[in-house]
Amino acid sequence: MIRIIFSILFLTFSLNAASNTGVAFVHGTGNQTDALNDYWKSEFVNSVKIGLPDQSKYAVINCSFEEYMWTSPAAGCLAGQLTSFISSEGITDLVVITHSNGGNVIRWIMSNPTWDSRYPDIINKIRWVNAIAPSSAGTPLAEAVISGNVFENSLGWLLGYANNGVRMQQPSWMASYNSSWLLGTSGRPSLPKSFRSIVGTDVETAIWDSDSYCGGYTENLGLEITQAWLSSCSDGFLDCSSQEAAGTVWFRDKSKTKGREPLSHNQSRRKCFNLDTILRNDI
Template structure:
């Protein structure tokens, strides 16, 4: 038995050693043309990709995620860019790093392999997805945006305005999708690849705390306001329960960040409190 076990471990190590690893950065809600600079920032992307054996094996996705997750401009665009990436670079070990609504789009692809002929090739090459603050259960703030109240303006920098992606992230709508079209939530079949959640738990906005300025103080202050309408455990945009609704919890921010600092919804797409280094060390 021991010989069999060690043989399995050796085969696994050899397979990983021969793999050609690549990382894809998948943005959240919004129509992006330069997500490298405008969504993630170069500091974040360049830090994470240092963990790759070949640091040029990365792609930053630019799609129209104002559409429903299954739409051609959303999942279709993502499938096209991922297919071009894995085929052109011969990627056999694909790690996907998503943020917010990007988790819903990649989960759509993993949940519906027969919907598009490109999906199986992507799934087969995926190791897993790191889902940073995924909106798997939606957010009450999406309802507020659709209603057209003040949140439409204050959350414009993260959520955008009333569009199909925002409608999709209303809790009732996500509950329907999670019970029908999407995998990985309670009572549903598991996803074909691991979907590891990184959860933001709080917003700290003291003007006297330098940590509040990481990622931009204006954004932090706006999320402090919106957090008043969410659970105590939230990142200013999403309740922790929504972020943990699908897949497997990897860690809540304070369990792993420098100084046990929480990550608000904007900071979790920035090189704040060592998040970039955590990802770098695990790609």
């Protein structure tokens, strides 16, 4: 028995020594040039990367996800930056952390390995994708923005305006993509690597509650308003059913967050309620 235990420990240490772990942060909808500060915030990224054996092995992606997921500015840009990161840092074990529409772009890469010669190596290196609030089945709010009604102004800060990245996230459009081009949803083949969703279930904006201010009270208030047009289980931008449509559910917010707090769509890319610690420990 002792010999077996030592053999297992030796194998574990050998595998850890042989792997070179890195983490990539993939933003959501928008044309990002400084996603570290403008999308994620450095306090969130810096906290998560503590989980790396070498904290320098991380990349914050900056691409234009205002375009359709398969285009050069979107999946092409993501593939290029992931390939450069893998190559320059010798990454053999890649954890991808995405948010919102970023989950669709990485799922495109994982679903279509023959589309681009860079895709297979990226897929091979991925350990798994932690998809925070992924818009896997789209959102009715995208339809509202595209149709140009009242949401266009109130959600401009969140979605951008009527660009192709938003247009793509209309539920009927995502249903079409999920049935033909994307893997991982019901009735479709599984993705080649795990796609694990973290689901935001509610928005809280009690003015007397300090938790409502995490990530920015104004942003959370906007999501509280738009939640009225979504299901009872939503993060203010996405129904839970959309977030849970692809891959597997890792957890719904309240089951793991500090104080069983919900994560609004804004808070799920911020250092709120120990989300950063959960992701750090997962690495």
